[in-house]
Amino acid sequence: MLDGLIDGRWGPGDRLVERGLAAELGVSQAPVREALRELEALGLIESSPNRGARIRRFTETDLREVYEVRAGLEETAVRLRLPPVAALRVHLARLHEAAATDSLIDQVRHGVAFHREIVKAPGNDVLLSVWESLGIEVWTHLSIRLFRARAVENAADHEPLVAAFERGDPHVGVLLREHILGYSPLAGREGVTAIATAASEGRSSLE
């Protein structure tokens, strides 16, 4: 309900007053409260007892943190079970389609669906719900709007992943993690992420 409102209506730092929203939406305070709780769970707002909620000031660090966790979860997923390639190809087809018609929203949607398929594969409900609780789709939209963020994952970037899944490449976990972190902010610069990735990779993998 409120998610839509986030997408342009309010900016970082804005206060979200329960009564105000209630009046505005023509409902009571209670449902607004619940909705705010959900937004808080997604990490989109921050609130403290008796002091109300406000839109978080997103930083690139926030986004990087989400991506690091996401990468870890997806790597865990493929380690448990490789995803069904056929389903992935369906999502990829839609992604290409969306890219061809310049539909940004659909690009994000199908890009996310591709990765969700990966996380769903092991049949671990906890894993899936934790991954979903990260709110990847919302964060993706935010990163596109707030930072200059590479205009959405390129459909082509996913092809090597599918190929790796298909041949059961043992390094698929690494590929996937780098694929994800590659879209993280700071990834381009020779910053923390890149170094940490390379280092931990080299170490725990190759030694």
Add this chain to the structure above:
Amino acid sequence: MLDGLIDGRWGPGDRLVERGLAAELGVSQAPVREALRELEALGLIESSPNRGARIRRFTETDLREVYEVRAGLEETAVRLRLPPVAALRVHLARLHEAAATDSLIDQVRHGVAFHREIVKAPGNDVLLSVWESLGIEVWTHLSIRLFRARAVENAADHEPLVAAFERGDPHVGVLLREHILGYSPLAGREGVTAIATAASEGRSSLE
């Protein structure tokens, strides 16, 4: 607030009627609702719209799923940054102490604190909050009571981990993951978990 009540008072399958709890606790329906929401987020109860909430029937599969995710998160943590060994040793000391005095609750508490320290190390707030959202402490208590579950992690099991952290062992991620999954149910049997772990480990790490 309600967490305490879970610990013995109600059993799996019991319905949690909002008004009933409210009357019982001498509060209104609203705070009870919020508390139920939290329990739901922890995966301890399940609820459907207009149909109320009930205590989940925990299975060993549930527990295993939680442990798999937990293992993935903690491995992600140590990959980002190794935890401060000094702090870990403090927790271990308390753990030994609790074991010596047969304080089951303290054993669980300090065992969890040990692992929380690991997850806290990278300074990634998202990672920490996601890990905390798994409710490890509650699950541990539940597993002890509901399944015969090895009577809590043995303090000694943690020593090799600390040693590995101390010398910056590149395989620390693997050690940690196996340490965690070792406490997962089904771990003893030559089941899915063991096989999957061994396979993915050998491959993506050593090849």
Add this chain to the structure above:
DNA sequence: AAACACCCTATGATCGATCATCTGATGTCT
């Protein structure tokens, strides 16, 4: 007797009002 429609109860969802707390403004004392 089986199938269906209706009603009744229990209970979750929502409401409007009240209570409690935080914040900033105002006033007073040194």
Add this chain to the structure above:
DNA sequence: AGACATCAGATGATCGATCATAGGGTGTTT
């Protein structure tokens, strides 16, 4: 003037009451 106490307004937390829905029971029809 600066520091502290007091107060009022805004607003989150909680309350008691009402609305709406799900499930079960009952009666009617065939």
